[in-house]
Structure formats: structure tokens, C-alpha cells
Amino acid sequence: xxxxxxxxxxxxxxxxHEWDGIRELxxxxxxxxxxxxxxxxxxxxxxxxxYPAWPMVNEATKGVLGYSSRAELAGEMESARLAQGGIMExxxxxxxxxxxxxxxxxxxxTAGGASAFRVNCVQCHGTGAVGSQGYPNLNDDEWLxxxxxxxxxxxxxxxxxxxxxxxxRISDMPAFMDILQPEEVRQVAAYVVSLSGTPRDxxxxxxxxxxxxxxxxSCHGESAEGNRDLGAPNLADAIWLKAEGEAxxxxxxxxxxxxxxxxxxxxxxxxxxxxxxxxxxSLGGGE
Numbered sequence: 001x002x003x004x005x006x007x008x009x010x011x012x013x014x015x016x017h018e019w020d021g022i023r024e025l026x027x028x029x030x031x032x033x034x035x036x037x038x039x040x041x042x043x044x045x046x047x048x049x050x051y052p053a054w055p056m057v058n059e060a061t062k063g064v065l066g067y068s069s070r071a072e073l074a075g076e077m078e079s080a081r082l083a084q085g086g087i088m089e090x091x092x093x094x095x096x097x098x099x100x101x102x103x104x105x106x107x108x109x110t111a112g113g114a115s116a117f118r119v120n121c122v123q124c125h126g127t128g129a130v131g132s133q134g135y136p137n138l139n140d141d142e143w144l145x146x147x148x149x150x151x152x153x154x155x156x157x158x159x160x161x162x163x164x165x166x167x168x169r170i171s172d173m174p175a176f177m178d179i180l181q182p183e184e185v186r187q188v189a190a191y192v193v194s195l196s197g198t199p200r201d202x203x204x205x206x207x208x209x210x211x212x213x214x215x216x217x218s219c220h221g222e223s224a225e226g227n228r229d230l231g232a233p234n235l236a237d238a239i240w241l242k243a244e245g246e247a248x249x250x251x252x253x254x255x256x257x258x259x260x261x262x263x264x265x266x267x268x269x270x271x272x273x274x275x276x277x278x279x280x281x282s283l284g285g286g287e
Contacts, residue, residue, distance in 0.1 A: 004016075007025055012025045013025075014026055048061075048063075050064055050067075051063040051065060051067050052067065052068070084108075087104075087105065088271050090105065091108070091109060091271050091274055092270060092274075096149045096153055097149065099274065099278055100149060100278065106278060109274065109279070110275075110278055110279050112271075113276045113278050113279025113280070114279050116268065116275060116276050117129070117276060117279055120264070120267075120268070120276075121276070125137075129280070134241065134242055134257065137239075137285075138280050138283055138285060139284050140284075140285045141287070142234060143228065143287070144171075144228065144231045144233055144241075145228055145231050146228045147281075147285055147287040148281075148287045149286065151228075152277045152280050152286065153273065153274065153277035154167075155169060155261070156264050156265075156273055156276050156277055156280070157263065157265040157277075158263045159260070159263035160231070160261040161258060161259070161260045161261070162260065162262055162263040163260075164266065165263035165265070167263075168263055169231055171231030171232065173256040173258070175254065175256060176188075176215065176253045176254055177255055180215065180253070182254075185250050185253050185254055186204060186208075186246075187204045187205075187207045187208035187211055188208045188212050188215070188253055189208070189246050189247075189249040189253060190202075190204035190208045190246065191208030191211070191212050192208070192212070192235050192249055193246050195235055195236040196235075196236055196238035197238065200246060212224070219232040220232045220233070220234075223236065224236045225237075242257045242259075
């Protein structure tokens with residue numbers, strides 16, 4: 001029998017395995033670790049027998065306990081529905097004004113609307129509803145279509161330029177590149193900028209003002225304060241949705257960008273749409 005080798009530094013017996021002059025110490029795993037490892041194997045086998053575990057073609061093995069996470073979720077959802085005590089049913093039956101007038105309903109709807117907003121709306125309007133380029137800020141008091149509770153509900157429910165909803169809000173600004181000359185477009189842009197700032201060339205303001213009166217006032221108003229019936233934005237408040245700066249405004253006049261908001265009444269329940277309207281109204285800009 002070959003003599004066992006003992007490592008000189010540690011005094012531990014080696015296994016006899018050697019790689020490039022490096023010997024492996026014979027340090028067995030602690031007994032407690034081995035028993036823990038064996039226990040996990042037993043636990044895993046027991047779990048596969050008791051619970052759904054092995055995936056099959058159409059479903060997983062059910063396990064002898066018959067547990068189902070879907071059934072558990074359904075039970076929890078039903079418990080939550082019962083715990084709401086008919087509040088959702090009440091929300092579905094009363095008007096938006098009645099919801100706002102009832103502190104309990106208003107609080108419930110605001111909380112529910114906040115949850116629905118985080119799931120469905122933050123992708124465009126942001127987590128704080130502050131919007132971004134092309135997506136309106138819902139915290140301020142500047143509204144294209146009106147900021148009272150019913151106007152907000154109408155916009156959420158039926159969307160803007162939705163291709164399916166017959167009651168969607170529609171506002172299409174024509175492309176003035178086919179109507180005005182490039183110099184005239186710059187003049188109109190200079191006039192629009194002058195309403196809230198300083199254009200690059202002040203001499204273009206007066207001719208731009210006349211061009212604005214001839215081509216733009218019918219939608220944006222004579223004082224450029226917008227028209228909510230048409231979804232025409234206020235051009236005199238320095239709040240810009242699609243364009244900011246004289247060059248960008250000129251491009252918007254030439255070839256306007258038109259955003260699309262989906263009609264949420266086709267995607268969400270009527271109660272959820274109401275709650276979204278109450279939540280957006282509560283952000284601070286609601287009228």
C-alpha cells in the first residue's frame with residue numbers, strides 16, 4: 001500500500017490527485033453541510049410530489065395537494081372585491097361629480113386611479129405625470145381639451161385621434177408648407193415667439209401677425225389663447241407640446257406633428273376609467 005502524502009504546510013493528508021505539481025488536500029465537507037445538502041434533495045423530491053412542478057405540453061403536473069397559484073390569486077381577488085364593500089359598484093353607478101363630492105368615494109377612486117395610471121399611462125406621461133416632448137404635463141392647468149372632470153374623462157375614455165373610437169377627439173392642423181412660402185412661415189413663427197418671448201428678427205413680427213390673423217386665428221383665436229373645442233393649443237403661454245424655439249415652431253407650422261392617445265374605454269372597465277379621471281383631476285391642474 002502506497003504511503004499517504006502529508007502536506008508540509010498544513011499537515012493535512014492529500015488525496016493523491018496532482019496537477020502541475022499542485023496537490024489536492026483531503027478536506028472532507030463538514031457533516032452538517034452534507035446533511036443540509038441531503039435535506040434539500042429530500043425537500044425537492046417532496047415538493048415535486050406535492051406541488052405542480054414538471055412542465056408538460058399543455059400544463060404542469062398538478063401535485064397530490066392539488067395546489068394552484070391561479071386559484072389562490074382568484075380567491076384573493078374575490079376577497080379583495082368583497083372587502084371593497086360595493087364601492088366599485090357604487091362608482092359605476094354615480095356621476096363623476098358625485099364621486100368628487102363624496103370623500104370616501106373620492107379617496108378610493110384617487111387611489112385606484114393612481115394604480116391604474118402607473119400600469120397604463122406612465123409610458124407616455126411619466127411616473128409623475130409631468131409629460132415629455134409630445135406628451136402633455138398633467139400637473140399644470142393648461143389643457144388642450146379642457147380640465148374639468150368630465151372633459152378629462154372624455155379624453156381618457158375616447159382618446160385623441162384614435163382610429164377605432166367614433167367619439168375620439170379630433171384636431172388636425174394643416175401643413176402650411178403647401179399654403180405659405182418659407183419666408184412667410186418664418187414670419188408667423190417670429191410672431192408666435194413674440195407672444196411669450198423674443199424672436200431673432202423683430203421686423204418679422206408685424207407681417208407674421210397679419211399672416212397669423214389670415215391663417216391661424218380661426219383655430220388658435222385672435223389673441224392666440226387657443227380653442228378647447230378644437231383642441232388648438234394656447235400659443236401665448238410659453239408652454240410647448242410639440243415644438244419649442246423659433247426654428248422648431250416653423251417646422252411645426254410647415255409639417256405639423258399629430259400625436260395619438262388610445263381610447264381607454266375599449267381597454268379598461270368603465271370604473272377604472274372613472275378612477276383615472278378622478279386621479280388626473282386631483283393632480284393639481286384639474287379645474
